[in-house]
Amino acid sequence: MIDLKKFNGIIPQSKIKDIYDYSIKLDFSTGGSKCYQISRSDKTLIINVNNLPLKEKKILKAIIIDSIDNDKAILIANSRTELLDKLYKYNDSNDNQILSFFKPILSNKDWETLRDSLFLRNEFKKHININNLKLDIKTRYGERGNTISNLCTAGYFEEIMIPLYNSSKEDFWAYYDLALDMGITALFVNAKMKIDEIRYEIKRRLYLGKKYGLQYIHIHGIGKKNIKNINDCIKQEKGNLNFTEKHLFTDKSLNVLIVELIL
Amino acid sequence: MNTKTKIIFGESGKDFILDILGKSVDNEGFIIEKNNPKVRVQTPEGREITKDQLAVIVKGSQKFIAGDLTSLMKLSKGEL
Numbered sequence: 001m002i003d004l005k006k007f008n009g010i011i012p013q014s015k016i017k018d019i020y021d022y023s024i025k026l027d028f029s030t031g032g033s034k035c036y037q038i039s040r041s042d043k044t045l046i047i048n049v050n051n052l053p054l055k056e057k058k059i060l061k062a063i064i065i066d067s068i069d070n071d072k073a074i075l076i077a078n079s080r081t082e083l084l085d086k087l088y089k090y091n092d093s094n095d096n097q098i099l100s101f102f103k104p105i106l107s108n109k110d111w112e113t114l115r116d117s118l119f120l121r122n123e124f125k126k127h128i129n130i131n132n133l134k135l136d137i138k139t140r141y142g143e144r145g146n147t148i149s150n151l152c153t154a155g156y157f158e159e160i161m162i163p164l165y166n167s168s169k170e171d172f173w174a175y176y177d178l179a180l181d182m183g184i185t186a187l188f189v190n191a192k193m194k195i196d197e198i199r200y201e202i203k204r205r206l207y208l209g210k211k212y213g214l215q216y217i218h219i220h221g222i223g224k225k226n227i228k229n230i231n232d233c234i235k236q237e238k239g240n241l242n243f244t245e246k247h248l249f250t251d252k253s254l255n256v257l258i259v260e261l262i263l
Numbered sequence: 264m265n266t267k268t269k270i271i272f273g274e275s276g277k278d279f280i281l282d283i284l285g286k287s288v289d290n291e292g293f294i295i296e297k298n299n300p301k302v303r304v305q306t307p308e309g310r311e312i313t314k315d316q317l318a319v320i321v322k323g324s325q326k327f328i329a330g331d332l333t334s335l336m337k338l339s340k341g342e343l
Contacts (some may be wrong), residue, residue: 071267076270077277083330087336087339096341140331
């Protein structure tokens with residue numbers, strides 16, 4: 001922790017003793033003449049860098065260098081403080097069990113994606129917007145990461161894959177390859193998908209599912225528009241293709257739909 | 264983490280932070296050593312990092328860490 005007495009010259013010593021455990025926020029906005037403000041609600045000491053005289057600016061620079069070199073502080077972008085705080089606190093026993101189970105099984109990359117995805121799911125359950133987290137996973141791990149994230153959010157890892165692994169490692173790997181490498185065990189419909197694309201993806205999965213001996217595939221959708229599109233596509237394809245549909249989960253208030261197509 | 268002071272900066276403070284740590288930015292946006300502009304700074308995972316991606320700087324040899332979920336997850340688990 002930084003010894004705030006070092007800010008002598010910027011902040012009166014009398015004010016420092018109350019704020020020894022505060023965060024420090026560097027403010028670069030212009031205007032006003034104050035060199036600092038204390039926000040008691042945020043437990044933050046705000047330094048108005050542009051208002052500091054040259055000598056005090058040098059003191060601030062020296063404090064920052066010393067605190068980083070000696071591991072007394074962490075420099076963090078304002079936009080990421082909330083996420084990092086959540087990650088330090090994140091310790092879900094169910095998620096930890098899933099991660100421990102898969103640690104010796106999955107590749108390091110898939111396991112790390114699963115860990116990120118479980119955190120994302122945790123946020124999703126709290127009704128927090130997860131679009132940026134999803135994008136982070138897709139950017140880092142590509143389409144495979146996106147598939148792991150979707151399967152994880154829908155509960156496939158603990159509900160299907162763990163029991164499968166416990167009953168037959170061979171069946172697990174066959175399923176894992178179909179789910180991850182070929183992406184055919186489930187279709188996650190998103191708002192960007194047009195009707196033709198959804199129909200094509202359903203047909204592709206039905207064809208490959210039969211070819212590789214799957215007994216069913218699942219179609220997932222969240223949101224009114226996605227649910228309507230899924231139902232329309234299934235209705236259209238029912239006459240052409242041989243499958244039976246079973247609504248596994250429909251929740252109108254949450255706007256969530258999971259349909260099983262039995263092959 | 265809890266024993267360390269958080270020094271929080273916004274987008275407009277990144278140049279100030281990089282400058283005092285002896286870093287600069289090349290014309291492609293990557294963070295470089297001020298006294299050796301050919302050397303791009305790398306994250307602990309060995310990736311070059313842009314000013315836009317920069318989210319965290321920690322101790323000693325000055326680890327520059329991106330702000331994506333995986334990087335911050337690894338930081339929170341002490342893996343970086």
